[in-house]
Amino acid sequence: MILFIKLLLAHLLGDFIWQPNSWVKDKETKKHKSIYLYLHILLHGVLAAILVGAIQFIPYALLIAVMHGLIDLIKLHFQKKKTKRTWFIVDQIAHVLILMGVVLLYQHEPINFQWFNNQFWILITGVLFITKPTSIFIKTIISIWHPESQNSNNDNSLTKAGNYIGILERLFVFCFILTGHFEAIGFLLAAKSIFRFGDLKEAKDRKLTEYVMIGTLMSFGTAIVTGLIVQALLLQLL
Known part of the structure; x- marks a missing residue:
């Protein structure tokens, strides 16, 4: 389990952060042809x-890198503007499956940093997941809708303020x-609703x-589910 958590953390860092x-x-x-x-x-x-x-683990890390590149190449060559959302989801599922496969190949080897305990890896991966990765997931999923007010040139909001508010x-x-x-x-959700009420009423x-x-709701739901999963994993280690 900890091996998978570490590999998932590496994936989140490399693909999003x-x-x-x-x-x-x-x-x-x-x-x-892109060097990047x-x-x-x-x-x-x-x-x-x-x-x-x-x-x-170095050969397995090389395997992860090669398979990641192949998956990305397939997505880059086959995705279209209308199918980017679908390919994004497929791409992420494929990457996670590769990580799970590597864990199964390597599970006989116990891996732990002596200066970090298992709780650390679970906690840091959960925290990292609900920041930028979740923002990208939500943005991608709801990208099929484009309210006219969102495209207005009279938007006086701060640059990327909504993204940072969601992360916080x-x-x-x-x-x-x-x-x-x-x-x-519930208090936090109510407070956000009050602040948002004026904007929505005016719009x-x-x-x-x-x-x-x-x-x-997707933002709060993802944070709640992630928190419950991390809490359950931490309790198992006690």
Whole structure:
């Protein structure tokens, strides 16, 4: 289990946290001719090897890097503008399945950093997942809807403010779950609804209201489920 958590953490770092948008755009434009594709592949291999921390794992890290590159190449060559959302989901599922396969091949080898316990790996992976990766997941899933008000040139909101608000609210919910303060989640949701009420009332756009509600519920739902899973895993180690 801990081996999979470490590999998942490496995947989240390589695919979301440390992959700039400029890399993604260059890969989508140049495909297999993009130098960033190969830097991206190398990054995944290096991260897997470093986080696992065992010389014996290097061939498996190489396998992860190669398979990651093949999956990305397939997605880059076959996805279209209308199918990017579907290919994104398929791509992520394929990557996770590869990680699970590597764990099955390597499960006979106990791997642990002496200076970090198992709880650390579970906790840090859960926290990392509900930040940028979850933002990208939600944005991708709800991208099929485009409320007219969202495209207005009169939008006076701060740059990427919605993204950071979503990350912060999920971190709060995650902490509330782990500390057992479920009532605080209701307070946070109510507070956000109050602040959002004025914007939605002023917009007078039912599509925008539904769009915001879907995004908010997905954000809170993901944070709650992640928090419960992490809590259950931590309790098993006690």
